[in-house]
Amino acid sequence: xxxxxxxxxxxxxxxxxxxxxxxxxxxxxxxxxxxxxxxxxxxxxxxxxxxxxxxxxxxxxxxxxxxxxxxxxxxxxxxxxxxxxxxxxxxxxxxxxxxxxxxxxxxxxxxxxxxxxxxxxxxxxxxxxxxxxxxxxxxxxxxxxxxxxxxxxxxxxxxxxxxxx
Amino acid sequence: xxxxxxxxxxxxxxxxxxxxxxxxxxxxxxxxxxxxxxxxxxxxxxxxxxxxxxxxxxxxxxxxxxxxxxxxxxxxxxxxxxxxxxxxxxxxxxxxxxxxxxxxxxxxxxxxxxxxxx
Amino acid sequence: xxxxxxxxxxxxxxxxxxxxxxxxxxxxxxxxxxxxxxxxxxxxxxxxxxxxxxxxxxxxxxxxxxxxxxxxxxxxxxxxxxxxxxxxxxxxxxxxxxxxxxxxxxxxxxxxxxxxxxxxxxxxxxxxxxxxxxxxxxxxxxxxxxxxxxxxxxxxxxxxxxxxxxxxxxxxxxxxxxxxxxxxxxxxxxxxxxxxxxxxxxxxxxxxxxxxxxxxxxxxxxxxxxxxxxxxxxxxxxxxxxxxxxxxxxxxxxxxxxxxxxxxxxxxxxxxxxxxxxxxxxxxxxxxxxxxxxxxxxxxxxxxxxxxxxxxxxxxxxxxxxxxxxxxxxxxxxxxxxxxxxx
Numbered sequence: 001x002x003x004x005x006x007x008x009x010x011x012x013x014x015x016x017x018x019x020x021x022x023x024x025x026x027x028x029x030x031x032x033x034x035x036x037x038x039x040x041x042x043x044x045x046x047x048x049x050x051x052x053x054x055x056x057x058x059x060x061x062x063x064x065x066x067x068x069x070x071x072x073x074x075x076x077x078x079x080x081x082x083x084x085x086x087x088x089x090x091x092x093x094x095x096x097x098x099x100x101x102x103x104x105x106x107x108x109x110x111x112x113x114x115x116x117x118x119x120x121x122x123x124x125x126x127x128x129x130x131x132x133x134x135x136x137x138x139x140x141x142x143x144x145x146x147x148x149x150x151x152x153x154x155x156x157x158x159x160x161x162x163x164x165x
Numbered sequence: 166x167x168x169x170x171x172x173x174x175x176x177x178x179x180x181x182x183x184x185x186x187x188x189x190x191x192x193x194x195x196x197x198x199x200x201x202x203x204x205x206x207x208x209x210x211x212x213x214x215x216x217x218x219x220x221x222x223x224x225x226x227x228x229x230x231x232x233x234x235x236x237x238x239x240x241x242x243x244x245x246x247x248x249x250x251x252x253x254x255x256x257x258x259x260x261x262x263x264x265x266x267x268x269x270x271x272x273x274x275x276x277x278x279x280x281x282x283x
Numbered sequence: 284x285x286x287x288x289x290x291x292x293x294x295x296x297x298x299x300x301x302x303x304x305x306x307x308x309x310x311x312x313x314x315x316x317x318x319x320x321x322x323x324x325x326x327x328x329x330x331x332x333x334x335x336x337x338x339x340x341x342x343x344x345x346x347x348x349x350x351x352x353x354x355x356x357x358x359x360x361x362x363x364x365x366x367x368x369x370x371x372x373x374x375x376x377x378x379x380x381x382x383x384x385x386x387x388x389x390x391x392x393x394x395x396x397x398x399x400x401x402x403x404x405x406x407x408x409x410x411x412x413x414x415x416x417x418x419x420x421x422x423x424x425x426x427x428x429x430x431x432x433x434x435x436x437x438x439x440x441x442x443x444x445x446x447x448x449x450x451x452x453x454x455x456x457x458x459x460x461x462x463x464x465x466x467x468x469x470x471x472x473x474x475x476x477x478x479x480x481x482x483x484x485x486x487x488x489x490x491x492x493x494x495x496x497x498x499x500x501x502x503x504x505x506x507x508x509x510x511x512x513x514x515x516x517x518x519x520x521x522x523x524x525x526x527x528x529x530x531x532x533x534x535x536x537x538x539x540x541x542x543x544x545x546x547x548x549x550x551x552x553x554x555x556x557x558x559x560x561x562x563x564x565x566x567x568x569x570x571x572x573x574x575x576x577x578x579x580x581x582x583x584x585x586x587x588x589x590x591x592x593x594x595x596x597x598x599x600x601x602x603x604x605x606x607x608x609x610x611x612x613x614x615x616x617x618x619x620x621x622x623x624x625x626x
Contacts (some may be wrong), residue, residue, distance in 0.1 A: 002180045007536040011485070020485025020613070027190035027486060027494040031447050036187045039443070043183035044176035047227075051175025052168050054222035059167060072225060073261040079226065080265045087439050088277035094503050096441020103441050105200060105227045106175070107262065112441050113197065115270035119279045120437035123337040130274055134267060137194055137440065141228070141264065145201035145235050146255040152209040153239030153251040160243065190488065193442050231510040281331035281428055283314070 004029070039100050046099025054079055076107060078121040083108035084115045113137035167221055174223025197228055204232025209240075233259045288362025289412070294503070295478050298412040301472035302460040302542060305356025305418065308349045309580035312427070312453030315568075318557045320470070323580035325352045331453065338429040339377060345424045345455035345572075346371070346382030353420065353457040353579075358467040361386040361492050364459065365416035368403035370394050371571055373433060378424055388420065396600025397496075397525050398479070399423040400456060400575040401619030404596075406462050408473040408621070417462050422468050424455030425570030431455040434489075434605060449527050449553060449569035450562075456575030458583075470626050471586045474593075477507040477620035485613045489603060493530025493566055493616070495552075496599040499616030500526060501537035503597050507620050508543055513533075515545045519591035522582060523551035523618070524574035524598030527566030552577035552598075574598035590595060594623045 005022040013019035057078050061071035085091040092112050096103040103109050114134060121133035135142070159165045182196060191199075204227075207213040213233040217224040224230055238258025242250030256263075289296050309324045316327035324492055326348060333344040346369065354361055367388040371378035376392045383390060395402035403421035410416045428438055430451040436442055460473060482499035489495075500523045508515065515521065526534060531551050538545050552574045553567030585591045599618040608614070 006264045008540045010542050011537065017485075020483075023484040023498070024486060025186045027488075027491065027529075027533070030536075031491060031494065032445065033187075036184065036605050039187060040180045040183050041181040047179025048172035048176030048223075051223045051226045052172045054175075054226040055167050055171035058222055058225075065175035071246050075222070075225075075246060076262045077265045080262065081269055084266075084269045084273050087441075088273050090439065091278040093282065093439055095440045097443060099179075100443045101186055101196070102176070102179040104186075104196055105179045105182050105229075107226055107228060107231060109193070109441065110197065110228060110231070110262075111270070112439070113194075114266045115273050116279075116441075117435040118274050118437035119269045119277055119439055120432055122274050122278065130271065134270060137197075137436075138266065139198045140194060141201055141257070144198045145205065145232055145259070148202040148232070149255045149258075150251055152205055153234050153243055153254060156209065156240055157243050157251055159496070190445070191491070279428070281313075282431075282438060 042098055043100045043102035045101030046095065047105055050102070050108055079106070079108055080111040083111035085114045087112050088119070110138060110141060113141070170219070171221050171223040174220040174227055178227045179225070180244030200228040201232035201235070205236045208233035209235035218241065229261060231259070292506065294479070294506045295475060295510035296409070296512065297475035298408060298473065300414055300462065301413055301474045302408045302411040302462060303464050303468045304471040304473070305359065305459040305461040305465050305468045306353045307456070307458045307579040307583050308352025308356060309456045309576040310345050310348045310352065310454055311576050311580070314562060315452055315454050315556060315576065318562060320556055320577060320581045321582055322456065324576055325580065332625050338426055338432060339373060340381070341384035342371060342378035342424050342426040342429050343375065343586055345426065345453070346379055347385065348438045349424065349455035349457040350383060350386055350420065350422055356467060357459045357465065359459065361388055364388045364417045364418050364420050365409070366391065366410055367422065368419065369405045369422040370399040370403060372396065378426070378429070379422070382424070383422070395618060395619060396602050396616060397425070397514050397569055397571050397573065398598040398600030399571045400578055401524070401596065401598040401621050403483055404458060404473065404621050405476040405478060405619055406573045408456070411460055411462050418459060420457060420459045422455065422457040423571040423575045425451055425453070425572035427451045429454045430570055432457060444565060445490045447488070447493065447529055447566050449492055449525060449566045450557060450564040451570040452533055452556060452568045452573035452576065454572035454576040456572065456579035458477055464507035469583065469587050470585065471623055472626050474622040474624045475511070476622065477503050477510065479503040479618040479620065480619050481615045483615035484557050487613045489608050490612055491529065492525070493527040494533060495601050495614040496616035496618065497526055497530040498537065499618040500530070500597055500599045501534045503618040504534070504538060504545065504595070504618045505541055505543065507595060514544050515548050518548050518593045518595045521545050521548045521595045522550045522552060522597065524551070525567065525569035526551050526599055527553045527569065529566055555581070568586065581624070586623060589625055592625045596621045596623055
């Protein structure tokens with residue numbers, strides 16, 4: 001990773017694989033980095049706030065006398081709704097530019113990933129536009145989430161049949 | 166206290182992911198997939214649930230919480246219905262979040278349009 | 284067959300009868316209008332959709348407006364143009380095909396990614412000096428929203444842009460060339476060209492296009508100086524398309540290593556077009572439109588005023604598609620050099 005390559009090394013390198021590697025090292029050196037520390041602080045604040053908002057709603061629903069699971073479900077619905085409204089108002093992207101992972105990681109990021117292509121591809125029609133493209137970002141999350149849960153569920157079932165759990 | 170825990174835990178998870186993103190340059194799409202799978206795995210190992218009990222929304226609002234609830238759903242279905250539960254529980258668990266996201270997103274397309282970035 | 288006297292070295296041509304620039308048009312979006320070069324563009328519009336329904340239609344409209352503007356400024360009608368060379372970034376060149384239908388000019392669609400302005404201008408000039416046309420036109424465009432939609436994410440998707448990314452310019456530029464001088468013609472000729480090769484140094488980071496394209500740009504500048512046996516001082520400006528701050532450093536670095544110092548003359552359209560601090564554009568502008576409107580707005584004006592007399596214009600393109608990127612390929616670059624001189 002930390003190989004130092006000058007551009008001279010790159011140009012004078014005859015082997016193209018080595019040259020590419022040296023060039024990539026060189027590019028890494030000359031490309032300035034985002035301040036990772038600043039990003040982290042921003043992600044902490046934005047992500048923290050989103051989770052806290054979730055907690056506020058969750059406690060609210062619990063106070064209504066809902067069970068824990070139902071309260072959690074309503075909580076998710078509210079957060080998704082808020083995220084979609086903020087996306088439609090063009091606020092979520094601005095928030096994301098500032099908050100980075102703070103907006104990607106919470107469930108609101110998932111909702112943003114569903115609604116943003118839906119809006120973008122609206123012009124390409126109800127079926128092939130919205131219908132297909134709705135899932136371009138969320139689709140992989142659903143697929144791999146469901147698949148990994150399925151595999152783990154299968155293991156759980158086997159262990160259960162064997163009376164290991 | 167709930168709120169402080171949610172803020173700090175949720176924030177720290179995001180910081181961890183931010184560092185990972187900045188170091189690896191992975192696209193957010195891959196990050197989201199990774200979070201959900203990780204959550205499901207930690208759920209299956211019996212780690213995530215106690216953690217979520219303690220941290221509240223700091224653990225359930227991030228996508229890893231979604232992954233955990235996917236496995237929770239499968240586990241519950243397997244406990245109740247046996248083998249068929251492996252095919253059923255994921256979607257029972259994901260139903261509310263998924264439906265809300267795609268239904269609201271679709272309704273949103275009636276009213277909103279993409280904005281030019283500034 | 285004896286080598287024609289027009290051909291120099293391996294990649295360059297100096298025209299026998301350098302075609303004149305008869306007219307040029309530049310149309311730009313809001314952000315570009317607010318940038319440092321804003322006052323040089325012929326027409327700007329605050330509406331990113333240019334009164335159309337989709338981003339793609341908007342980009343076509345940009346091209347139509349640019350062609351009309353160039354024709355108007357040249358005092359010509361579209362039927363007087365023999366050939367049109369045009370292209371854009373959208374899949375299968377839809378912005379160009381839909382944009383120029385109404386002009387009814389025989390057309391060659393060209394793709395050089397963001398180097399299209401140089402490629403189309405090269406071909407337009409060759410067609411004239413080769414004796415195949417009296418007047419030709421070169422046009423290209425890009426639209427921020429259309430490019431984001433095709434190459435990156437939906438506009439409303441929240442993501443952080445790394446420092447090395449560039450901002451796709453919304454704009455279109457058209458140039459009309461002619462064999463003989465007309466009343467409205469500018470005192471500028473296309474003296475020659477240096478055609479670039481596809482150059483790949485194995486960079487896979489599509490968020491760092493400058494680094495992908497810099498070797499291609501350096502290659503063309505080097506070939507131009509070598510083929511024509513010139514020193515960088517020959518040119519008042521050596522202008523690359525959209526390398527941005529990082530690509531600029533690399534290009535200068537490569538050429539210095541090869542024995543040419545171009546620091547004095549060097550300029551990059553992507554860096555000039557935006558103010559990175561105020562406009563949050565990170566590494567600079569990019570897209571076909573970036574070099575197209577900078578050329579047809581700013582560079583042509585500087586040549587017209589004779590502030591510069593010899594310019595080497597080298598728009599650069601990154602040859603990737605979402606498919607090639609997803610399949611794990613690197614991002615090769617290409618560049619096309621065009622020599623513009625005042626007469």
